[in-house]
Amino acid sequence: MTLKQTPSQTVGPYFAYCLTAQQYHYPFSQIASDVLVNDDTRGERIRIVGRVFDGNGAPIDDAMIEIWQANAEGRFDHPNDARADRPLDPNFKGFGRFGTGTTADNSYRFETIKPGSSQEGAAPFISFVVFARGLMNHAYTRLYFADETNANNADPVLEKVPADRRDTLIAQRSETATGVEYRFDIHMQGDQETVFFDF
Amino acid sequence: MSKITPRDWASHPAYLSPEYKSSTLRGVSRNLVEIDPEMAELTGPAYGEEVLGELDNDLTRNGRVNGEPLGERIIVTGRVLDENGNPVPNTLVEVWQANAAGRYVHERDQHDAPLDPNFLGSGRCLTNDKGEYRFMTIKPGAYPWGNHPNAWRPNHIHFSLFGPTVATRLVTQMYFPGDPLLALDPIFQSVPEQSRDRLVSEFSIDVTEENYALGYVFDIVLRGVNATPMEA
Numbered sequence: 536m537t538l539k540q541t542p543s544q545t546v547g548p549y550f551a552y553c554l555t556a557q558q559y560h561y562p563f564s565q566i567a568s569d570v571l572v573n574d575d576t577r578g579e580r581i582r583i584v585g586r587v588f589d590g591n592g593a594p595i596d597d598a599m600i601e602i603w604q605a606n607a608e609g610r611f612d613h614p615n616d617a618r619a620d621r622p623l624d625p626n627f628k629g630f631g632r633f634g635t636g637t638t639a640d641n642s643y644r645f646e647t648i649k650p651g652s653s654q655e656g657a658a659p660f661i662s663f664v665v666f667a668r669g670l671m672n673h674a675y676t677r678l679y680f681a682d683e684t685n686a687n688n689a690d691p692v693l694e695k696v697p698a699d700r701r702d703t704l705i706a707q708r709s710e711t712a713t714g715v716e717y718r719f720d721i722h723m724q725g726d727q728e729t730v731f732f733d734f
Numbered sequence: 735m736s737k738i739t740p741r742d743w744a745s746h747p748a749y750l751s752p753e754y755k756s757s758t759l760r761g762v763s764r765n766l767v768e769i770d771p772e773m774a775e776l777t778g779p780a781y782g783e784e785v786l787g788e789l790d791n792d793l794t795r796n797g798r799v800n801g802e803p804l805g806e807r808i809i810v811t812g813r814v815l816d817e818n819g820n821p822v823p824n825t826l827v828e829v830w831q832a833n834a835a836g837r838y839v840h841e842r843d844q845h846d847a848p849l850d851p852n853f854l855g856s857g858r859c860l861t862n863d864k865g866e867y868r869f870m871t872i873k874p875g876a877y878p879w880g881n882h883p884n885a886w887r888p889n890h891i892h893f894s895l896f897g898p899t900v901a902t903r904l905v906t907q908m909y910f911p912g913d914p915l916l917a918l919d920p921i922f923q924s925v926p927e928q929s930r931d932r933l934v935s936e937f938s939i940d941v942t943e944e945n946y947a948l949g950y951v952f953d954i955v956l957r958g959v960n961a962t963p964m965e966a
Contacts (some may be wrong), residue, residue: 552830615898669755
């Protein structure tokens with residue numbers, strides 16, 4: 536190793552007109568939004584909603600969430616995942632981005648599909664990246680699905696998480712008038728502090 | 735077999751940096767749970783030319799309404815490299831910043847300094863096959879913030895990069911050489927002392943364009959990733 540990593544810095548409070556410009560109605564485009572699907576995307580349609588809470592339990596209104604996930608077959612849309620037995624879906628890239636400043640309750644939301652299991656023996660999950668003013672390094676976490684009890688119980692990553700903290704990674708499912716919804720709140724600190732990963 | 739070098743915590747700021755007040759309620763407080771990177775971490779979104787507008791790498795032009803933006807024109811360029819010194823090609827670089835007066839277009843920025851109708855402060859570009867990126871912009875101004883009495887952010891430009899995978903994701907800030915506010919800024923100072931100079935760009939007369947704009951070089955080093963695809 537010859538070079539040292541460039542240090543991370545906070546995204547600050549004013550990222551919106553660049554990273555999430557259309558969501559916040561600034562005159563610039565954005566590369567990804569809260570909608571990851573189109574009419575032809577394969578898989579079970581789901582909505583993910585949640586809020587990001589600070590150490591006082593207050594919802595953070597200047598956070599940005601990015602999600603990255605496999606498609607319904609468990610394949611990631613990237614050259615490093617070349618598993619031919621798991622087809623790519625030309626209608627699913629698997630990346631979403633949303634800021635918490637435009638909803639009345641400062642929630643984030645994504646319209647996506649439930650991913651397939653991406654490794655044998657592993658539960659399906661969605662990777663989360665959390666950014667916010669005051670967060671010096673982005674934080675990595677994962678959303679697992681409450682209706683995947685058996686798979687979750689056998690999942691090798693969840694196994695590494697202390698048992699009394701695993702439920703911070705489990706999104707609760709509900710059937711709503713507008714479809715299947717999973718709620719996944721993120722707590723930066725406190726008794727319910729979400730498990731964040733390093734890898 | 736390691737597929738990716740770890741995040742180097744001797745290079746990055748701590749989550750909890752009490753001098754930067756917003757970190758105290760928002761920084762992760764418990765230990766991170768270490769996991770082995772797998773397909774989810776060794777892959778990531780890839781964006782190419784399809785997300786670039788014609789003027790996206792020229793912030794002096796992409797927000798014009800009725801004239802040129804005010805301020806000092808600058809060129810910001812550099813290479814995106816990994817820890818082995820290999821270029822990171824074709825990766826998206828997103829930048830945002832305040833205008834020359836130190837005011838963001840953002841609706842929540844209430845600093846009593848003028849907005850510039852011809853400057854938005856947002857841009858993006860891709861690195862080329864040598865890992866090089868290049869922006870034309872206006873030197874951002876310093877601005878006050880509420881962290882502590884007489885607190886001023888140094889001139890800076892925000893950078894967001896993906897690199898090859900989710901694991902290499904980086905959001906950072908580029909500063910300018912010789913800025914007296916750096917020694918007083920808790921966000922910059924939160925970075926371990928030995929790595930602070932990696933956030934400071936270098937003035938370059940070679941990048942500077944005669945009669946037009948000053949030039950600064952800011953190289954960015956991402957985590958190293960083994961390019962060999964991982965087998966299932």
